[in-house]
Amino acid sequence: MFRFVVVPAIPKEKETWRCGDRVFCSTAPIGFNIYDNEEKCRLSNEYSSRATAEEECERLNTPFLQTDLGEGRHFSQ
Known part of the structure; x- marks a missing residue:
């Protein structure tokens, strides 16, 4: 499971x-928000398109994925 999701x-x-x-x-x-699964809250930014929100979500998740995969953890969506 990813930490940040749209x-x-x-x-x-x-x-x-x-x-x-x-x-x-x-x-x-309505637009789209990013939800933090670890903190259990929505981030304050609002995005008008899903594509823009997904780009930001991917950017936010990248450091966590690199750390977790480096430790040998594997995630499935």
Whole structure:
């Protein structure tokens, strides 16, 4: 398992309005976040495309992969 993985971002509410008993809200377009499996949290950066988030994720995972593979550990996705 990789330490950092790409996850869909949580939509952010922009506005709410009421129609009778129902409440509606509009949300901002969602993008992608990077989740840290070790710290169990999302990183604060938000990426508009999955490809951009995956590039950053790969960059963040590289030092950990080099260390773990150098110690003889093998990972499967």
